[in-house]
Amino acid sequence: MTTGSSNASRAAAGGISTYLGQERALRADRLGAGGLLLSVLAATAPLMVVAGVMPTTFAVMGIVGQPLLFVVLGVVLVLFSVGYAEMSRHVHNAGAFYAYISRGLGGTAGASAALVALAAYSALQVGIYGIFGFEVSNLFATYADVQVAWWIPALVAVAVVGLLGWLKIDVNARVLGVLLVVEVILVVIFDVASIADPAGQGLSLHAFNPDTLTGAGVGTALCFCIAAFTGFEQAPVYAEETSRPHLLVPRVMLLAVGFVTVFFAISSWAYTVAAGPSAIVGAAQKESAGLLFSLTESRLGGAFTDVLHVLFVTGMFAALLSFHNVVARYAFAMGREGLLPRTFGRTTGTSGAPGTGSLLQTVVSAVVVIAFAVADDKPTGDPTAPVLHLFTWLGNIGALGVILLMAAASVSVIVFFTRRGAAGAQAWRLVTSALAAVALLVIAGYTVKDFDVLVGAGPDSALSWALPGIIGLALVAGLAQGLLLRSRSPEAHARIGLGNEAFQLDKAARDAS
Numbered sequence: 293m294t295t296g297s298s299n300a301s302r303a304a305a306g307g308i309s310t311y312l313g314q315e316r317a318l319r320a321d322r323l324g325a326g327g328l329l330l331s332v333l334a335a336t337a338p339l340m341v342v343a344g345v346m347p348t349t350f351a352v353m354g355i356v357g358q359p360l361l362f363v364v365l366g367v368v369l370v371l372f373s374v375g376y377a378e379m380s381r382h383v384h385n386a387g388a389f390y391a392y393i394s395r396g397l398g399g400t401a402g403a404s405a406a407l408v409a410l411a412a413y414s415a416l417q418v419g420i421y422g423i424f425g426f427e428v429s430n431l432f433a434t435y436a437d438v439q440v441a442w443w444i445p446a447l448v449a450v451a452v453v454g455l456l457g458w459l460k461i462d463v464n465a466r467v468l469g470v471l472l473v474v475e476v477i478l479v480v481i482f483d484v485a486s487i488a489d490p491a492g493q494g495l496s497l498h499a500f501n502p503d504t505l506t507g508a509g510v511g512t513a514l515c516f517c518i519a520a521f522t523g524f525e526q527a528p529v530y531a532e533e534t535s536r537p538h539l540l541v542p543r544v545m546l547l548a549v550g551f552v553t554v555f556f557a558i559s560s561w562a563y564t565v566a567a568g569p570s571a572i573v574g575a576a577q578k579e580s581a582g583l584l585f586s587l588t589e590s591r592l593g594g595a596f597t598d599v600l601h602v603l604f605v606t607g608m609f610a611a612l613l614s615f616h617n618v619v620a621r622y623a624f625a626m627g628r629e630g631l632l633p634r635t636f637g638r639t640t641g642t643s644g645a646p647g648t649g650s651l652l653q654t655v656v657s658a659v660v661v662i663a664f665a666v667a668d669d670k671p672t673g674d675p676t677a678p679v680l681h682l683f684t685w686l687g688n689i690g691a692l693g694v695i696l697l698m699a700a701a702s703v704s705v706i707v708f709f710t711r712r713g714a715a716g717a718q719a720w721r722l723v724t725s726a727l728a729a730v731a732l733l734v735i736a737g738y739t740v741k742d743f744d745v746l747v748g749a750g751p752d753s754a755l756s757w758a759l760p761g762i763i764g765l766a767l768v769a770g771l772a773q774g775l776l777l778r779s780r781s782p783e784a785h786a787r788i789g790l791g792n793e794a795f796q797l798d799k800a801a802r803d804a805s
Contacts, residue, residue, distance in 0.1 A: 324534070324535070324540070325540050325543065325544060326469070327466075327469070328527060328530055328534055328540055328541070328544045329544045329547060329548060330468050330469035330472055330473075331468055331526075331530065331614055331617070332523060332524060332526050332527050332544060332545070332548045332614075333472055333523070333524075333548055333551065333552070334468035334469075334471065334472045334523075334610040334611060334613070334614040335522070335523025335524075335526055335611055335614035335615055335618070336520070336521065336522070336523040336524060336548075336552050336611075337420075337523070337607050337608060337610065337611035338472070338475055338476055338479060338552075338555060338556075338607065339475040339476075339478065339479055339600075339603060339604050339607035340420075340423075340604065340607050340608050340611060341520040341556060342479050342482075342556075342559045342560075342584060343581060343584040343585070343600075343604050344423070344581050345516060345517070345519065345520045346358060346556075346559070346560050346563060346584075347563075347576045347579065347580060347581055347582075347583040347584065348516065348576075348580070348581070349513055349516045349517060350563065350572055350573050350575075350576035350577075350583075351573065351576035351577040351580060352512075352516075352745070353510075353512055353513040353516065354573050355504065355505065355510060355513045356498065356499055356504045356564065356569055356572060356573065357499055357500070357501065357502070357503075357504025357505045358499065358513065358517065358560045358563075358564075359499045359500055359557045359558075359560040359561040359564070360499065360500045360501070360502065360504065360505060360557075361505065361510075361513055361514065361517045362517055362520075362553060362556040362557040362560060363500075363553065363557050365514065365517055365518050365521060365553075366521075366549065366550075366552070366553025366554075366557070368728060368731045368732070368735075369521055369524070369549045369553070369728075370546070370549055370550070370553075371724040371725070371727050371728040371731070372525075372698055372701075372702055372724075372725070372728035372732065373524075373525075373545055373546055373549050374720075374721050374724040374725070375702060375705035375706075375721045375722065375724055375725035375728070376392070376525065376528075376545065376698075376701055376702070376705065376725075377541070377542035377545050377546060378542065378705070378709075378718065378721050379392050379395075379701075379704075379705050379708065380527070380528045380531060380537070380538075380541040380542055380545070381538045381541075381542060382395075382708075383395055383528075383789070384528075384531040384537045384538075384541075385528075385531065385625060385789065385790075388409075388525075388526070388528035388529045388531070389405055389409045389525075389697045389698075389700075389701055390402045390403070390405035390406035390409055390622075390625075390626075390788075390789065391625070391789040391790075392528075392701050392704050392705070392708075392789075393405040393697075393700050393701055393704045393789075394788045394789025394790075395704065395708050395789050396703070396704025396705065396706070396707040396708035396711075397700070397703065397704050397707060399774055399777070399778065399785045399786060399787075399788035399789065400771060400774030400775055400778060400785075401700070401704075401771075401774070402774070402788045402789045403631055403770045403771070403773050403774030403777065403788055404766075404767050404768075404769075404770030404771040404773075404774060405697060405700060405770065406622070406625075406626050406631050406770060406788075407631075407766045407767070407769055407770035407773070408693050408696065408697060408763060408766045408767050408770060409622050409693070409697055410619065410622050410623065410626065410766075411689075411690075411693060411762065411763065411766040412689070412690045412691075412692070412693025412694050412697065412763065412766075413615055413618050413619045413622065413690065413693075413694075414619050414653060414656060414690075415686040415687070415689040415690035415693070415762075416522060416615050416686070416687060416690030416691070416694075417611075417612060417615035417616055417618075417619060417653065417657065417690075418656065418657050418660045418661070418682075418686055419682055419683050419684075419685070419686030419687040419689075419690065420608055420611055420612050420615070420683065420687075421446040421449060421450065421612065421657060421660075421661050421682065422442070422446065422661075422664065422679045422680065422681070422682030422683040422686075423608065423679065423680075423682075423683040424445065424446060424449055424605065424608045424609065424612065425442035425443055425444070425445045425446030425449070425661075425679065426442045426679040426680075426683075427601075427604060427605050427608070428440070428442075428445035428446075428605055429441065429442045429444075429445060431601060431602070431605065434601075435598075441665070442665075442679050443661055443662070443664070443665035446661045446665075447658065447661055447662075449609060449612060450654060450657045450658050450661060451654075453609075453612050453613050453616050453654070453657075454616070454650060454651070454653075454654030454657075456613055456616075457613070457616050457617060457620055457645065457647075457650035457653070457654070458640065458645055458647050458650055459645065467610070467613065468610050468613060468614060471603075471606045471607060471609065471610040472607075472610055474603055474606075475603045475604075475606070475607040475610075476555070478596075478599065478600055478603055479555075479559055481592065481596070482559075482562065482584065482587070482588050482591075482592070482600075483558055483559055483562040485566075485588070485591040485592055486562040486563070486565045486566035486587065486591070487562065487565060489566075489591050490565045490566065490568075491565065491566060491567055491568035491571065492568055493568045493569055493570065494565075495565060496564065496565065496568075496569050497561075498564070498569040499560070499561050499564040499569055500561070511738035511741070511742060512738065512742040512745050512746065514735050514738055515688075515691070515735065515738055515739045515742060515746055516746070517556075518691065518695065518735055519687065519688070519691035520552075520556060521549070521552055521553075521556075522690070522691055522694050523611070523614065523615075524545065524548040524549045524552055525545070525694070525698065526614070526618050527541045527544045527545040527548065528541050528545070529617075529618050529621050529622070530621070563576075563583070563584075563587070566587045566591070567583075567587065584600070585597050585600060585601065588600055616650065616653055616654075616657075617650075619649065619652075619653040620645070620646045620647075620649035620650040620652075620653055621646055621649065622649070623636045623646065623648070623649030623652055623653070624636060624637055624638075624639070624646030624648075624649045625637075627648070627649070629784075629787050629788050629789070629790070630777070630781075630784045630787070630788075631773065631777075631788070635648050636648045636649050636652065660682070660686075661682075664679070664681070664682045680748075681747075684746070684747050684748060685747050685755070685759055688739070688743065688746045688747055688759065689759055689760065689762050689763060691739070692736065692739050692740070692743075692760055692763050693763045693766070695732055695735055695736045695739060696732075696736055696763065696767075698728070698732050699728075699729050699732035699733050699736060702725040702726070702728045702729035702732065703725070703729050705721070705722070705725040706722050706725050706726060706729075709721070709722060710722070739760075740760050743755075743756050743757075743759060743760050744756035747759060774788070
C-alpha cells in the first residue's frame with residue numbers, strides 16, 4: 293500500500309470515529325508489531341502448556357512422540373494461516389473469525405460463527421480461573437502455610453482482569469509482554485539444562501520417530517496438543533487497533549504459529565531427554581503436573597523451581613487477560629452489527645476499550661466461578677474435582693469451538709477469493725486452505741469422539757455429549773438468529789461482518805444526500 297492510500301485510510305478511519313462520536317470504532321494505532329505479537333503469544337500460555345498440557349498428554353495418552361505431534365500440528369496450522377493471513381489483508385474487523393466467515397459463506401453463517409466464537413473464547417478464559425485459583429491456593433499453603441479456598445484468588449483475578457480490560461490495549465500489551473518474556477526465558481533454561489544433563493539414554497531423538505505415533509491414543513493426543521496452540525489465531529481480532537493491519541496482522545500470525553511450534557516441539561523433546569524416552573510416560577503418570585518442577589529441582593535447584601511455580605501462576609494470569617480482551621472485542625463487534633444489544637458496540641472513555649464487552653465477560657466469569665465454588669461445598673470424595681472440572685470441561689469446550697471456527701474460516705477463504713475472481717492468483721493459498729480444512733475437521737471429529745477421555749468422564753457419561761453440545765447449541769442458535777435477522781431486517785443482515793465499513797458506507801450515503 294502506498295503512503296497516499298495509507299493516509300487516505302487513516303483519514304477515513306478518523307471520519308468514521310468523528311461520525312460515530314468515538315463510540316463505534318476501536319482506537320487505531322494502539323498496537324505495534326511487538327505489542328500485537330506479545331498479546332497473541334500470551335494467550336498460548338507457554339508455561340501453562342509446558343507444565344500442564346505436556347505431562348498430561350504423556351501420562352494419559354502414553355504417546356512418547358508428543359514433540360512430533362507438535363510439528364505435525366504446526367504444519368497444519370501454517371497451512372491454515374496462509375489463507376487466513378491473506379484474508380486479514382482484506383477484512384479488518386474485531387470479530388475476526390465471524391467476519392471472515394461472513395464474507396465467504398454469508399451473513400447467516402457469520403452470525404452462527406459469532407456466537408460459537410463468543411462461547412468458545414469465553415469458555416477458554418473462564419476455565420483457566422479454576423486452575424489459576426487452585427495453583428495460587430497451593431502457593432499459599434506451600435510457602436505461607438495458609439489455607440485459602442481456590443475460589444478466593446480466582447474471584448480476585450476476575451476483578452483484576454476486568455479492571456485491566458477497561459484500560460488501553462497498549463497498557464495490557466505491556467503487562468502481557470513482561471509476563472510472557474519471563475516465563476519463556478525460564479522454560480528455555482529448563483530446555484538447556486535438560487539437554488546439558490540428559491537421562492541415561494542421552495540426547496535421544498526417539499520422540500521424533502514416526503513409530504511413536506501408533507495406537508488408539510494418537511487421535512486424542514492430537515486434541516490435547518492442538519488446544520495448546522489456541523491463541524495464535526487471535527491477531528486479526530486486534531486489526532482495528534493497529535496502524536498497518538494489512539502488514540502487521542499476517543506477519544504476526546505467521547510469526548506466532550512458527551514460534552509456538554518450535555517452542556513446544558523443543559520443550560516436549562526436552563522432557564523426553566530429561567526423563568528418558570523409555571521412562572517419560574511412567575514419570576508423567578507418577579508426577580502428573582508436578583513433572584516439570586521435579587525435573588527442574590534436580591537440575592537447577594529449589595530456588596529456580598520456586599520462581600517457576602510463581603511464574604506458572606503469572607503465565608496463567610497473562611492468558612486470562614489475553615482471552616478476556618478477545619471476548620470483549622468479539623462482543624463489541626457483535627454489538628456494533630446488531631448480533632448483541634447495541635450497548636455492547638460502544639467503546640468507553642479515553643481508553644477506547646470495549647468496556648461493555650469487558651464487563652459482560654467479567655460478570656460471566658464471576659457467575660461461573662461462584663457456581664463451581666458452591667459445588668465445592670458438596671464433597672464428592674475428590675476435593676479438587678470442581679476446580680479441575682472447571683478447567684478441563686470449559687477448556688475442551690472452547691478448544692472444540694476454535695477448531696470448528698478454523699475449519700469454517702478455511703472454507704470461507706476458498707469461497708471468498710473464488711467469488712472475487714481471484715482463484716487463479718490465489719491458487720496456492722486456496723490449496724493450503726483446503727488441506728487445512730480437511731485436517732481440522734478430522735481433528736474436530738476425534739475431539740467429539742473422544743470427548744469423554746478429554747474431560748475424564750466415562751464412555752457412557754452424559755458429559756461426553758452434553759459438553760460438546762454447548763458448542764452445537766451455540767452454532768444452531770446463531771444460525772437461527774441469522775435467519776431471523778435476514779427475514780426481519782435484510783439491511784442489518786447484510787452488514788454482518790462489515791464492521792467499520794458499514795458505517796463508512798452510511799456516512800458516504802449521508803454526505804451524498
